[in-house]
Amino acid sequence: MKVFWIFALVMGFSLTGRADDAPMSDKFDVTVGFSRTSQSLLHGVLVTYANDPTLNVNYETALGFASMQNGVGLWLARDELFKAGLSVNYMMGRQEKADPRYAGMGRVAGSAMSYIWAEWQPIKDAITLYGNAGNSWNTASGTLAQWGATFGFPLMNQVNGFVDVSRYWANQRYVQQYYGVTQSQSQASHYGTFNARTSGTLYANAQMGVAIELARDMDLIASYGRSTASDMLMESPLLSQKSQMLSALVLSRRFP
DSSP: OOOOOOHHHHHHHHHHTTTTOOSSOOEEEEEEEEEEEEEEEETTEOOOOOOOOEEEEEEOOOSEETTTTTEEEEEESSSSSSEEEEEEEOOBBBBBOGGGTTTTTBBBBOOEEEEEEEEEEETTEEEEEEEEEEEEEGGOEEEEEEEEEEEEEEEEHHHHHHEEEEEEEEEHHHHHHHBBBBBHHHHSSSSBBBBOOOOEEEEEEEEEEEEEEEEETEEEEEEEEEEEHHHHHHHHOOOOOEEEEEEEEEEEEEEE
């Protein structure tokens, strides 16, 4: 699922740094870099966070948008401080070989999903609020959502600091599909059976960093933080660490 926190962060700074640009015109930008994440472009959902390439290509017109982050869809609202869209997106699967914690657990196939998202800047150049939710077309994979806030502040010429906090939430079906252990999976692995009892928060994330304006249309963003699993999620035998490191180094380029 394309809900990588670093993309929300980049989009937040895009809103913050370019809110004065009017009127809203077609937009094309690319974000590339590396991040330590549990949402891997190469391997899908991970339990043990890994360093992986980061990529997002985003194109916006007056009618709609297409991006790796938000899928392909239409605007519900679009102005300089608030955006919201409804789209078709992709919910990531899980590969057994991608994480040693998945040994004997088999794979989970990715799926198309219905997706809704929004970004709002209630205090210009200082606060960006964002959220999204996706419901898989494969009913067994359930629903995953994310919400958060980015707080930006100036440090020096062309350099801004930021703090970002976010939460991942999933319904019971998602928790069971990705973190549950069925009887057959238990026999093929060293885990005891685990049936998800409820919906709830999966991870609480917090990071801080800097955004450096290299040119009018190019930013370098570096961040560091922690991701903390909820007590509900730690009941799954797949998890052995409650807290793991987050980091990212990405280059964002906008094209006129």
